[in-house]
Amino acid sequence: MSDVPSASAEAPTKVFLLDDHEVVRRGLRDLLDAEADITVVGEAGTAEQALARGPALRPDVAVLDVRLPDGDGIAVCRELRSRMPDLACLMLTSFDDEDALLDAIMAGAAGYVLKQIKGSDLVSAVRTVATGQSMLDPATTARLMHSLRDPEGRVPEDTRLAALSERERAVLELIGEGLTNRQIAKRLYLSEKTVKNHISRLLGKLGVERRVQAAVIAAQVHDQGHAGEGASPKH
Numbered sequence: 001m002s003d004v005p006s007a008s009a010e011a012p013t014k015v016f017l018l019d020d021h022e023v024v025r026r027g028l029r030d031l032l033d034a035e036a037d038i039t040v041v042g043e044a045g046t047a048e049q050a051l052a053r054g055p056a057l058r059p060d061v062a063v064l065d066v067r068l069p070d071g072d073g074i075a076v077c078r079e080l081r082s083r084m085p086d087l088a089c090l091m092l093t094s095f096d097d098e099d100a101l102l103d104a105i106m107a108g109a110a111g112y113v114l115k116q117i118k119g120s121d122l123v124s125a126v127r128t129v130a131t132g133q134s135m136l137d138p139a140t141t142a143r144l145m146h147s148l149r150d151p152e153g154r155v156p157e158d159t160r161l162a163a164l165s166e167r168e169r170a171v172l173e174l175i176g177e178g179l180t181n182r183q184i185a186k187r188l189y190l191s192e193k194t195v196k197n198h199i200s201r202l203l204g205k206l207g208v209e210r211r212v213q214a215a216v217i218a219a220q221v222h223d224q225g226h227a228g229e230g231a232s233p234k235h
Contacts, residue, residue, distance in 0.1 A: 176218025
């Protein structure tokens with residue numbers, strides 16, 4: 001009955017590549033396949049090919065070019081993750097484009113790297129997102145917050161926020177400040193386990209999957225609060 005595959009403990013991380021330049025794909029394949037713990041299971045040059053091939057290969061990580069001839073890697077990320085919720089998407093781009101970074105976060109991407117990245121750093125990035133961690137740290141998210149002060153900011157987040165309890169709102173605010181679970185626990189005098197429970201509940205209520213997406217929402221609300229009536233006093 002316990003017919004477990006022998007390599008399960010150390011099965012290599014399966015990676016799918018999407019880039020419209022064959023030379024780039026070949027370079028990425030050679031770079032990643034040279035690692036004992038990583039194997040490239042497939043590749044595509046267009047968004048259409050990626051959506052047709054990717055799901056059948058069940059990769060752990062998809063390295064997706066942001067700009068494609070027939071679409072963009074962010075839409076591919078969103079679509080692949082709707083079919084494979086556990087897939088970690090690492091966005092690859094030549095441009096340091098804040099709008100694309102924000103879109104990637106909201107599409108559930110686990111990381112975002114520039115094509116100028118060193119080969120060893122890209123390998124590390126693939127390993128990091130494969131373990132469920134994010135390559136989008138609070139500092140990166142904070143850099144985006146200025147672009148969210150858009151005067152026409154269409155952010156009716158308040159409806160979703162209304163569903164949060166006071167404690168969940170406090171946790172969300174601290175996520176927005178870039179605090180770790182341990183730091184949030186200390187700040188609010190809670191156990192780390194309780195903080196984790198609050199976070200999973202508030203992610204569900206906000207309709208997002210990653211804490212970095214919650215951090216973006218927290219910052220939008222924070223900015224709106226300052227633009228509006230300001231923070232309400234606490235007793």
